[in-house]
Amino acid sequence: MTRTLALLLAAATLHTIPANAQTPPAAAPQAYSPLFAGEVERARRDVEASIKAGINVPVPKDPGGGFTHEQHKRNYRVIFEGGQLFRMTGDTRYRDHVRDMLLAYADLYPGLGPHPAKANQTAGRLFWQSLNDSVFLVNAVQGYAEIRASLSAADRQRIDDRVIRPMAHFLSDGSPEVIDRIHNHATWAAAGVGLSGYLLGDRDLVDKALLGLDKSGKAGFLRQLDLLFSPDGYYAEGPYYQRYALQPFVVLAAAIAANDPDRRIFEYRDGIVLKAIRTAIDVTHDGFFLPINDAMPDKSLRTEELYHAVAIAYGATKDPAFLSIAEWQGRTVLTPAGQAMAADLAAGKAKPWPFGSRLLSDGPDGKQGALVLLRTKPDPSGPLLVAKNTVQGMGHGHFDRLGWLYYDETGAVVTDYGAARFLNVEAKQGGRYLPENDSWASATIAHNTLIVDEQSHFGGDWKAGEKAGTRQLAASLDGPTRYAIGAIDSAYKDVAFRRALLLVEVGGLANPLVLDILHPTGSGRHRYDLPLHFSGHIIDSDIAFERKLAERPVLGTANGYQHLWVDGEGSKAGKARLTWMQGSRFYSYHMLPPAGARFIVAESGANDPDFNLRREPVVIQRVDGAGDATFVSLLEPHGAYDASAETVVASSARVTGLEHRREAGADVVLVTLVDGRRIAIAVADDVAAGAKHSVTIDGCTLAWTGPVGRLDLAKTGAKQ
């Protein structure tokens, strides 16, 4: 085995592989730590089943979820696993099976044209989109690397020349429209091409992967590292694609570290690869990725990509917090990096992951906005307020600037629909994004932010959105009054808006409150809609809704409004409340919209001919004919329901009052609790950190420095 091969899989800090690869030692299974032993056993089952079933390399035919699609996926997995098993055990049955499978691909591959089920995406050869071909190559190269040196020269030549090299050529020179983009598909292509280059000793392929087809550095892996992540390691398309993109980044980075150590790839751009891994872990709740932009909500840290990322990051840093993530994953990768990490986990070295509040700057320069995560405790399933003050996120971005989400111990409370898609389910358009992904899931009305005149932000044109960032004005990540303030004036031609989202801890309340102060300012008269999508069953409201009981109309005709069934509409002077229940907890949403506002309760699912949409509730605050306006809203989690013990506590809200006053240069919100206490929160127009402000509230002076001040008033009005 040549040095190139041996190092392909080993991160720089890991041990190297025995030199005599043709007869690798038969590892003693009992030497594996439990996590790794599980992987070996799983791989054995897969590969033995594949050996028993025989080689099956079908002519490509089906889209995602179909038989040929799944079979080629199974095959690259077997190539990967079989190669690793051969390295570890020296059992030539594994080598021979991988070899025979690759030889079958050598028969098939050179004759393939564009996949017959190609759709909107760039067609692959083996798969309906070339992205899957890249994934195939990344996996196949890693398996093939482990058996290549022990093959006959003829077999090696045949596989090199009829599988690896043509695949690499197809994904590089053959697909400039893919590999030269700044996009996760390009990263997968670069990883496949780069790994192939290292394996074949083909510098040309490596350079094209790292620097773009013209080797200028204007495209390629390094440029992707420059442009796809913010300085905080946040990936522009959002957590779901951050997860997806990570695997090729970390696998190619590990190969670069091993083969081109002088590049010091893990230190590149202030350690951007490791930052990206840490940030990927941070953008989760209870282990599940926040489903902003196009995203499936069932994706968690328990995915192949993160097994690779965690193992490689642990190898590069030895940070014991990664071990607790591996423990939650319950899985690792079959590589030396996975083996070493599993051993340290078994040795009891794990430390909890320090989940905390984070301001993740967005954009390559970190100045195009931010994703702000506010947490009150390090518990992975504790309260989490997400302010989406980010960039557009390219074609997978949704039109939800200044939107927000809320999670706590009951799961997603204030929700994001995610993507309209049934991944790999053939009957749902082959598992592709569905038409409702555009017509509903990405529309502004499907999110928790301002809609002006029933139009999505940027007119629903993501390329227009891509030109404009969001202004992340201020944030505070600590203390009892955490907050994020953002603004945007480009989402609508005539209307700018600014929003302060605050996570407010109050003595005596078991759960924090979320305060939302939203300010549209605009010329002309507009309809403003402010939706809140939530998860749970409505308990009651103090709004007298005119209910649509026996015939259910649709809210509008376009821009997502056509997908909302109306359940009721009503109005109420002053603060209005809607209470729902989810799991063991109650949530009261207190609303203080501009005067004359109406409240609409609706549900997604209208105009959905193929039953593609989930049906989820939303409450909308609507005001017509408005210019400058203020929406003040407060989410109050409260109470507990215990089905087992048949007890209920605090099923009614503790917040009884919500007032808004416009003082000189500041918004002052007064929250009154059932016990008579009041909390005054002031948000200054001037967000400068050093600016001093002062307002008088019921004879008390609230003076503060910076954007946000707070004063807790006892029942008598005296300062506490």
Next chain:
Amino acid sequence: MTRTLALLLAAATLHTIPANAQTPPAAAPQAYSPLFAGEVERARRDVEASIKAGINVPVPKDPGGGFTHEQHKRNYRVIFEGGQLFRMTGDTRYRDHVRDMLLAYADLYPGLGPHPAKANQTAGRLFWQSLNDSVFLVNAVQGYAEIRASLSAADRQRIDDRVIRPMAHFLSDGSPEVIDRIHNHATWAAAGVGLSGYLLGDRDLVDKALLGLDKSGKAGFLRQLDLLFSPDGYYAEGPYYQRYALQPFVVLAAAIAANDPDRRIFEYRDGIVLKAIRTAIDVTHDGFFLPINDAMPDKSLRTEELYHAVAIAYGATKDPAFLSIAEWQGRTVLTPAGQAMAADLAAGKAKPWPFGSRLLSDGPDGKQGALVLLRTKPDPSGPLLVAKNTVQGMGHGHFDRLGWLYYDETGAVVTDYGAARFLNVEAKQGGRYLPENDSWASATIAHNTLIVDEQSHFGGDWKAGEKAGTRQLAASLDGPTRYAIGAIDSAYKDVAFRRALLLVEVGGLANPLVLDILHPTGSGRHRYDLPLHFSGHIIDSDIAFERKLAERPVLGTANGYQHLWVDGEGSKAGKARLTWMQGSRFYSYHMLPPAGARFIVAESGANDPDFNLRREPVVIQRVDGAGDATFVSLLEPHGAYDASAETVVASSARVTGLEHRREAGADVVLVTLVDGRRIAIAVADDVAAGAKHSVTIDGCTLAWTGPVGRLDLAKTGAKQ
């Protein structure tokens, strides 16, 4: 401590309590097994918190879920726990707190009239319904019993005369309309009165509890044991109330065993008390009670009632299967029975509970019908077909004769709405049953059985239903073709119907199929509706639905139909299919209704002014102008979706054909699989076990004895 007191809590087979109760030994905490230690710790926290908070015995005011309601519940728990802690530790602080609390009740109780928040149910004194007063007394007596002997004569007299005795009198002579019924409320009252009688040495109270107010035996506990359970220990109201009713049955039975050992209460009626406990465990899936009739779907074996039942049953039988239930519960009771069981669990004596198929006869004589449970494996969360061929179940019974449910590893698949109620949630009518419980949840259309002319069974009159049983014709609990056949001719004046539900295991299919053959026979022309309520997201269908895309009408005007929004209607010749996805699995429902049938997809939630209903999908097979008819339906679970690995297998159905032939004296159904195999199932009209039948299918002879025959045909038509 007198013998009466000591034995009140100890089941006959358990050790007795040290005689010198005034100074019980301080038990060493480390001597407790983990399960019991947890209970002691929990009780300590409760009681210490109550001591710290001070006595709070409020004047009754609130309905379920309100403050005074919850406070009196907390109090009886503290009385129970404080008494047990005093027994175990001898710490007089516990005794004194329980004493002081009971003395506070002695001040309050004698002056109370009917509860101000009384509703439809019989009013209590401390609670809005007297049922809760019974529960209070059952708990309070058990706590008081542990401190009574060590009180001053004056305190004892005051509590005896102003709390226990007047409560017992209120629940016996003061409430004949409760205690003399044959109903779970009467059992709770009998338990409170009986325990009080044993404690006070008052034979009159004991006899009234056991034999009814007139002591004739026509009412009272023993008569309840005769009439409320079937010979198989199935409780007429269904699993939810079986659970609820169990606690007073087992607690009073244990007290009778201790105080009146000659009654041999655990052998009474062939061991009906223990049968009832075993059956309660059997009528669960994944630990949750099947939510037939009025039932909350979140009730599991993890409830107070079952902690008592399991501890007492284990004490009485030493059957180690009870220990595995206790292990799943993770809880037990603070009594000697709980302590002894926890010790055996800690000693590793647990054996798995043998979940299996069961025919639970219904009615006091076991001849009024049956609940049939068909399982293919002992896994508590494995496949489970439930055929509800039961009696009405009194006022909590639903109108769903011959209905069915299906559960498997993904949870409830073919569903029952359960009750329309938010237990103890004050904003939802004080936690009581909601109007939609009558208008929707109990209506026939809300269930998976035949509706004739849009009328519920028995015209929706449960008293009419109570007069008529269901005929349980035949069942087979084992083998690859398990089944239950039932019939009823009293649900409708003009239409009788018979139904065969079969759980069919097929080689090569990972999951069993459910075959349903439903035969209405009637005079005149009728509308037949056959709904299937399911859980999951619709994937696709081969029915061309005319969709209600932009305005959603309601299906009907009464009998539950007014609560269904229509999503679409369509028709198709021959077999039709609807496929949905739940969790990681796909489900295809294949329908072969009478010619001319239409298919309606709808959802619950219409005409629901207070947002009281959950929104759940249903597909309805509808035929108009029919007399005799046959509906053949097949539920096929298939495939797997793995979000983590991004793999999908078998998302399309394996069943491609469903044919029905009427042969001489039998229905023959042919199921064709995608690989060409066919399974012929024949169900004879004559259900006699010894009857011989024969039909010819494609040249093959299917001969069988008894109600059901089966022939598996290979692709060529040859017999396998």
